[in-house]
Each structure stands twice: as C-alpha cells, then as structure tokens.
Amino acid sequence: MNAARGEKRVLVVTSVEAERDAVWRGLGEDSRFEVIIGGVGPMSAAARTARKLAEKPYDAVVCAGICGGFVQRAGIGSIVVAKEIICADLGAETAEGFVSVDKLGFGTARIEVNAEWAIALTEAVQRRGVSAICAPILTLSTVTGTAQTAEELIARVPEAAAEAMEGFGVATAAVDFGLPVMELRAVSNAIGPRDKSAWRIKEALEALERASSGLREVLS
Numbered sequence: 001m002n003a004a005r006g007e008k009r010v011l012v013v014t015s016v017e018a019e020r021d022a023v024w025r026g027l028g029e030d031s032r033f034e035v036i037i038g039g040v041g042p043m044s045a046a047a048r049t050a051r052k053l054a055e056k057p058y059d060a061v062v063c064a065g066i067c068g069g070f071v072q073r074a075g076i077g078s079i080v081v082a083k084e085i086i087c088a089d090l091g092a093e094t095a096e097g098f099v100s101v102d103k104l105g106f107g108t109a110r111i112e113v114n115a116e117w118a119i120a121l122t123e124a125v126q127r128r129g130v131s132a133i134c135a136p137i138l139t140l141s142t143v144t145g146t147a148q149t150a151e152e153l154i155a156r157v158p159e160a161a162a163e164a165m166e167g168f169g170v171a172t173a174a175v176d177f178g179l180p181v182m183e184l185r186a187v188s189n190a191i192g193p194r195d196k197s198a199w200r201i202k203e204a205l206e207a208l209e210r211a212s213s214g215l216r217e218v219l220s
C-alpha cells in the first residue's frame with residue numbers, strides 16, 4: 001500500500017482514448033488512480049501494463065472499457081464486472097472442436113479476480129442506477145462476427161456475459177507482479193453478426209463513466 005497515506009494505488013488500463021476519458025470523468029480528481037491507454041488486443045495490453053507495473057508500486061490493477069455482450073445476459077448500456085477473466089481462444093483447434101490450454105496441459109486460460117471487490121463493484125454500480133452483473137468475461141484477439149461463433153463461445157463458457165480484447169493480457173501482467181485484478185466493461189454491442197453501425201458506443205461510454213465512480217468506493 002502507498003506508504004505515505006495508507007491508500008491503495010490503482011492502475012486502470014483501457015484500450016483507447018475515449019474509454020480512458022470516460023473512466024477519468026467517472027473517477028474525478030482521485031490521485032489514487034492512474035488511467036492509461038494499453039492499446040487494442042491482449043498483447044499490447046499485457047506489454048503496456050507490465051511496463052507501468054515495473055515503473056512503480058501499485059496495489060491493484062483494473063482493465064476497463066467497452067465490450068460485446070451476450071445480450072440475453074448483458075444488454076446494451078449495461079455493465080459486466082468480471083467474476084473470472086477467460087482467454088477463450090488460447091488453445092488448439094482439433095477435429096473434435098476447440099481444446100483450451102488447461103486441457104492441453106500448458107498452463108491456464110483462466111485468471112481469478114478479487115471476488116470480494118468484484119461483488120462490491122457490481123453492487124456499487126447497481127446503486128448508481130446502472131444495470132450490472134458479475135459474470136465471466138472472455139478475452140479474444142478477434143471480435144466475434146457470426147452467430148455460430150457466438151454459440152460456440154457460450155457452449156465453451158456457458159456463464160460468460162461479455163467479450164472484449166484486453167482483459168486476459170492486463171490480468172496476466174497483474175498476476176506476474178503478484179497483484180489483484182478486476183475487469184469492468186460496459187456493453188456497446190451484441191456479440192454476433194458484425195454490424196458496427198449497431199454499436200452504441202456513446203451509451204456504453206456513459207455507463208462506463210458512471211460505473212467507474214464505483215471504483216473509488218470499492219478500492220478505498
């Protein structure tokens with residue numbers, strides 16, 4: 001913990017500028033939080049998170065941004081807080097279907113979050129009048145673009161509520177530094193057939209802003 005004031009120092013990693021600005025607005029002037037742009041995709045996010053964590057001590061790491069939602073669980077404009085962060089495409093394709101690295105015996109595609117904080121954040125967001133659930137969030141290098149892939153993902157991880165592209169990268173860096181991690185996402189679009197014109201980015205960024213203020217309450 002920050003020795004000078006006994007407070008947590010939290011690194012928040014977003015992928016693009018618009019997400020960083022929404023999180024900033026939600027956090028207000030709170031010097032405990034540093035918000036950075038980690039780039040799009042798990043590799044860039046992991047590298048930039050690790051670089052920041054090597055610079056100075058932090059107590060927790062949060063991946064935040066917009067996401068695709070499995071809309072029967074997480075509608076557009078709602079919030080998903082990760083119960084678990086799962087890299088859904090880390091494994092091998094076989095004639096019998098996808099096999100994750102866990103089954104292959106090469107490590108794990110699942111990273112645990114701090115469960116107490118995840119539940120507390122979900123409740124803090126709900127108190128702010130925004131619909132929120134705590135459920136697994138998938139990380140993928142490729143945005144899902146067909147109903148078939150969406151169905152395959154749900155068959156693979158039935159509890160999943162959202163997909164995005166950075167969570168597992170950010171979480172891998174956090175785990176490497178022995179730090180707790182969370183993922184906070186606002187749904188901008190339904191996971192399935194690609195139609196960027198249907199993405200409700202403004203609505204999602206507004207939800208992200210409101211939800212980010214809950215981080216101050218939870219990580220105090």
Ligand SMILES: O=C(O)c1cccc(C(=O)CC[C@H]2O[C@@H](n3cnc4c(=O)[nH]cnc43)[C@H](O)[C@@H]2O)c1
Nearest residue numbers: 015016018040066067068143144163164165166201
């Ligand atoms: O065009 C804009 O104004 C704009 C503003 C904020 C963010 C964006 C992005 O395109 C962010 C890309 C980011 O969003 C995540 N994302 C969103 N939907 C999905 C999805 O269906 N599947 C996977 N990832 C999604 C992802 O983490 C990207 O990094 C544009």
